[in-house]
Amino acid sequence: MENKVHKWKTVRRLGDYIKPYKWKTLGVILLLLIVMSCNTLNPYLMKVSIDRFVSIKDVKGLFSIGLVLVAINILAMLLSKIRILSMSKITNKVLIDIRHELYTHIQTLSFSFFDNRPVGKILSRVVGDVNALQNLLNNSIVNLIPNIFTVSLVVIMMFILNPILAMICVIVLPILLGAMFFIEIKSNKLWSNYREKRSTLLGYTHEAFSGMRVIQGFSREKYAKEKFQENLNAHGNGFLTAVKVQDYFWPIVDLCRGIGISVVLFAGYRLVLKDSLSMGTLMAFIMYIEMLWRPIMNLASFYNAFITNLSAAERIFDILDTTNDMIVNGATKKLPKIKGNIKFENVTFSYENDGINALKNTNFTLKAGEKVALVGETGAGKTTITNLLSRFYDPTLGKVFIDGIDIRTVELESLRSQMGIMLQDSFLFSTTIKENIKYGKLGATDEEVIAAAKAVNAHSFIEKLENGYDTEVNERGSRLSLGQRQLIAFARALIADPRILILDEATANIDTETERLVQEGIKKLMEGRTSIVIAHRLSTIRDCDKIFVLSHGEIVEQGTHEELLRSKGYYYNLYCAQYSFLSEGA
Structure with a gap:
């Protein structure tokens, strides 16, 4: 019945x-x-x-x-x-x-x-x-x-x-x-x-x-x-x-x-x-x-x-009938233009609610404009922090604040529109390079597109393509190398002019020579913005104001590059192991 x-x-x-x-x-x-x-x-x-x-x-x-x-x-x-x-x-x-x-x-x-x-x-x-x-x-x-x-x-x-x-x-x-x-x-x-x-x-x-x-x-x-x-x-x-x-x-x-x-x-x-x-x-x-x-x-x-x-x-x-579990009753107000202050308060998170926590009772505060790096082994919780900050997921326990506002109480669009996210897996749409860069700012002019590409040193290789900025990249950008795709995605993040910038292994697919050129664009992009950088290459995060070292979902160390090296703790061992590995490889 x-x-x-x-x-x-x-x-x-x-x-x-x-x-x-x-x-x-x-x-x-x-x-x-x-x-x-x-x-x-x-x-x-x-x-x-x-x-x-x-x-x-x-x-x-x-x-x-x-x-x-x-x-x-x-x-x-x-x-x-x-x-x-x-x-x-x-x-x-x-x-x-x-x-x-x-x-x-x-x-x-x-x-x-x-x-x-x-x-x-x-x-x-x-x-x-x-x-x-x-x-x-x-x-x-x-x-x-x-x-x-x-x-x-x-x-x-x-x-x-x-x-x-x-x-x-x-x-x-x-x-x-x-x-x-x-x-x-x-x-x-x-x-x-x-x-x-x-x-x-x-x-x-x-x-x-x-x-x-x-x-x-x-x-x-x-x-x-x-x-x-x-x-x-x-x-x-x-x-x-x-x-x-x-x-x-x-x-x-x-x-x-x-x-x-x-x-x-x-x-x-x-x-x-x-x-x-x-x-x-x-x-x-x-x-x-x-x-x-x-x-x-x-x-x-x-x-x-x-x-x-x-x-x-x-x-x-x-x-x-499937509801978005990220939408909370009363979360109808728009997030005003933010400065970029971030606070994690007693945050615990599990992806499957199976008792295995990707993040455990995490607390930290970032001031507007600070550049912070997250380092640690695979599965330590680095990407989880950025996922929670972007509200791709909500904490199992605890709260995340931006400028003192609980991000669960504001509209998702007003939150994410003020954030720029650059991931390791640079997804490109099956359209032109110009349209992929404009995805960060739909109303951008051609001049703004070119300026963003120049800032990340993508302009030179784009100009050499048969149709320049009007070149079709095919599905997922298959016509381009991994490094070229990463540069276009970086220009897309840059043109969005975000208040909070997240770089999750953003330079992982770029060779050392290209990475040196891109670092100049990264520095320009980070100016005046709260920036969170995830990188396995520890040499790329030396200039960050803070470095959080994570292990098994917990922040085990924090400080500047020099401070962490002097303490000779977890970060020091990571740095020495990576330096030794690169030396042996050379």
Whole structure:
């Protein structure tokens, strides 16, 4: 019962997307009703022609009936064409609205949503599941309403012509409805399982293509092919299992149809012999039986499509109902223009809420304009600090303040728009270099773009490219080297003119020669801004005002470069180990 309620709730939500086009939809429904009414008149006019004109050989009367039939069917054909075109336009607009809302909503969700879902599965919702709704919406209006209307009208006409034969015709309908109800229980779960298998297949395919360099680099093509085949088989088996159950519909429908026609012919023949039924009425009944079962078969087809595609709607609404766990009630005020004071107060954080803390009871304060470095082994908690400061995640315990304001109480956009984040993985969009740099400031002029590129020493290599700043970088910037991508991403961060700057291994993919040039741009960028630098190359953070040394989620040391070396603690050992390693490498 609860499942049924859930389905009707899903249907009502889908109906909400049609409301903006309700008048156009009503127009389509009106056209459908007119077309169905025209078609329903055909058997009755056939009865009239047989009973009134054929028996007395009235050619003129038959000719008149023929003209009426031709006129009615031409009108029905024209209106049907208009209806199909109008419905296609409405369906297309509804799908655009749903896909746009889904994409917009996904953009607002926190990183934890993406952590738990492969990109391929999310793509399956935005593309595959929304496409599946096209059949559902089309069938709902094009098949459901007119076929229900046709069945109702045909049954009424049959009862008007002969109630006894009409009762005989509809007596098999409960058998069909019972079978549909039984099969629905089975097929619903199977189609949901199939869509989950399809989503898994798309997720693996997307991941495999994204990681093709790794697959080929380790010669794991055979292993990847076997994994793909495994997912493909699961997808195919899920589809076949669902189809096998669904295909029970048609034998049952055909059986009921055959029984209905046979019983009517037998009963009608007996009634004609007793002069209780005219031949014209019997012929009309036979035509009405065909008209009755055609929409019933269409309704069965719609029901199958409904069960198949409704799970897609449920999966879409599942994402739309997912709330951003970063949004706190009352966090509606905008963060004013900040100076850049930062405070972490008793901050503890776990990514999975499994008791394993990436950060433990962390406390520190940064003054506006200070340059701070975070160092430590992999997994020490350096990136976690920047993630919490950017509110990609919220602390499990404790608070983060900027200029004395708890960042959970302000709008995310007003916070992040005043921050510049430069990551080790420099993601570039499949557009021009100019547009990638402008992503930091959408209204930037060409002069500002060039100035930002010059500041990080990217201008010289960009000018040497065939189309300069208008060069397409391909997906993820594959046409450029890692260092070139990093420089463009750095220009993007620079042009945003942030109040707080985060450099997370920002120079990791740049060679030593290029890095020396970039350091000048970094110094200019850091002037007057609170800057947090994460770097494994300890030589790049000597000029920072403070250095926080992290280990296992805790700040174990802090001070300037010279102070930490003199203390001969954790930082001193890191520095000596790195210096020794580089010397041996040389």
